Amino acid sequence: MATEQTTIIPHTQKPYVTRAYPTPDQVDAAIIAAAEAQEKWKLVPLADRKAICSRFLEEMKKNADVIAKELTIQMGRPLSQTPGELRGFLERGNHLVSVAEDALKDVPLKDTDKPGFRRYIRRVPFGVAFVVVPWNYPYLTTINSLLPALLAGNSVILKPSPQTPLTAERMAEALKRAGLPDNVLQVLHLSPELVKHACRHPKVTYISFTGSVAVGRDIDQTAASTGDFKTVGLELGGKDPAYVRADANLDYTVGELVDGALFNSGQSCCAVERIYVHESIFDQFTAKFVEMVKSYKLGDPTEDGVNLGPVVSVASAERIKKQVADAVSAGAKALIPEDAFPIAKAPGTAYVAPQVLVNVDHSMDVVMEETFGPIAPILKVSGDEEAVKLMNDSKYGLTASVWTTNENAFEALVDKIEAGTVFQNRCDYLDPALAWTGLKHSGRGISLSKYGFDQVTRAKSVHIKTAP
Numbered sequence: 001m002a003t004e005q006t007t008i009i010p011h012t013q014k015p016y017v018t019r020a021y022p023t024p025d026q027v028d029a030a031i032i033a034a035a036e037a038q039e040k041w042k043l044v045p046l047a048d049r050k051a052i053c054s055r056f057l058e059e060m061k062k063n064a065d066v067i068a069k070e071l072t073i074q075m076g077r078p079l080s081q082t083p084g085e086l087r088g089f090l091e092r093g094n095h096l097v098s099v100a101e102d103a104l105k106d107v108p109l110k111d112t113d114k115p116g117f118r119r120y121i122r123r124v125p126f127g128v129a130f131v132v133v134p135w136n137y138p139y140l141t142t143i144n145s146l147l148p149a150l151l152a153g154n155s156v157i158l159k160p161s162p163q164t165p166l167t168a169e170r171m172a173e174a175l176k177r178a179g180l181p182d183n184v185l186q187v188l189h190l191s192p193e194l195v196k197h198a199c200r201h202p203k204v205t206y207i208s209f210t211g212s213v214a215v216g217r218d219i220d221q222t223a224a225s226t227g228d229f230k231t232v233g234l235e236l237g238g239k240d241p242a243y244v245r246a247d248a249n250l251d252y253t254v255g256e257l258v259d260g261a262l263f264n265s266g267q268s269c270c271a272v273e274r275i276y277v278h279e280s281i282f283d284q285f286t287a288k289f290v291e292m293v294k295s296y297k298l299g300d301p302t303e304d305g306v307n308l309g310p311v312v313s314v315a316s317a318e319r320i321k322k323q324v325a326d327a328v329s330a331g332a333k334a335l336i337p338e339d340a341f342p343i344a345k346a347p348g349t350a351y352v353a354p355q356v357l358v359n360v361d362h363s364m365d366v367v368m369e370e371t372f373g374p375i376a377p378i379l380k381v382s383g384d385e386e387a388v389k390l391m392n393d394s395k396y397g398l399t400a401s402v403w404t405t406n407e408n409a410f411e412a413l414v415d416k417i418e419a420g421t422v423f424q425n426r427c428d429y430l431d432p433a434l435a436w437t438g439l440k441h442s443g444r445g446i447s448l449s450k451y452g453f454d455q456v457t458r459a460k461s462v463h464i465k466t467a468p
Helices: 024-041 046-062 064-075 082-104 138-151 165-178 192-200 213-225 250-266 282-294 314-329 384-392 407-414 450-454
Strands: 004-008 015-020 117-125 128-132 155-159 185-187 204-210 231-235 240-244 272-278 355-358 375-381 399-403 421-424 457-465
Touching (some): 024 155, 024 185, 024 192, 046 138, 046 165, 064 165, 128 138, 138 155, 138 231, 138 450, 192 204, 192 213, 250 282, 272 282, 272 384, 314 355, 375 384, 384 407, 407 421
Parallel strands (some): 128 204, 155 185
Antiparallel strands (some): 004 015
16 A cells, blocks of 8 residues: 655656655544534634635735746646636635625525514534545635635645645645634545545545546545435536537637637646537638647746646546547547647657547547547537537536527527536636536536535524514
8 A cells, every 4th residue: 555645747757746645543633633623613703714714815825926836847737827727716715705704694584484483594514524626726626615615614624636735735834824723724645545534534524526537436435335424525527518600700719719628738627628610610610720729839838938738647648649549540530740749749758739630429539538638629510409419418517618699599508508507608717706516427516606605514494483
């Protein structure tokens, strides 16, 4: 059994940091300490909890430059782009603080109360929240669960990805400087076996997991096996479609969809991974798309001018390349020449050349299975009916986008599309004021918006009868 983890820098394949795993007894002790700290934390007035969380965000802002550089080294996103994650982190955090009071306030039932009775519903914390976050957007995915959990009065055990361990440590340090009491947040670096151990602990009452479908299913089953009826929130994968109608603004749409497919090397749960284009503009759209992809610069993410970095690991790169090769073997046509991005041709590299595929269909993994890489399959459709049918022909349901200048046409499609978020003329974006949710294999539960607080609390009803 492994006793430690080592983070490998994607663009150099050299070790960066190593962290030791705790023992099972140490994990138990941390959870018990979290439970004891939570008993006091839940009694802290919400105004004070909000003040600590606001100071935490300011502390993170002070160190944004250092944090951005560390993030690039850990997961490979170009340095020119990592500050954007910190800006999004602060935007989401400030929004969550601003809506906390409204989301957590008692809900009175005055309109239906009878004389001598008073009733209301209160949101109360679960207790100890176990939050497991991924590497691709570690700050953004963490803030979605961490801040609502703390604001609601939970304590948190935070388990970061072994690829981005410093992100959680940075947040813990900032929260300590902001005045968070001891043990209300603890960072634990855990092996898969220790993750299951923590999920089974009776004091862990809420689990939040963001990551792959396979691991999410495993965590859900582990929690269910305890018989303790734990609440589990799951933010999982996607194979998000885009539909380009005949009336789309072509130049605008192409630029947005190239970015939606390639940003972060396609390593986003809501990246655009399938594009359906009306047959009347298919050739024109595809030609413009290919030319824009060719203009990207793939290389060392710490260098100026690079806007496409490596994927997270050599294993991931090999999996993505195999998915493309299998599609080509089955009849797909690759439109980006191999020589366009020579750095990706070296053996044992985490660099993956962006690729645009046509002559693809729903029998191919590149269209049906999550790629998590800079690959864009483009399919021709005859109109709205065929597009919606194909968009819904997926086990995922995270986001979908429709590109059209006709808002009425878009509104007519919204209820037909099976997705947690439906965009018009936008993609690959989380609005902190909107609920983030998915269906099918994309997960269960809600984060962001004021409704995200429902995920980290339970309803407690209070029914008062005045004594005669």
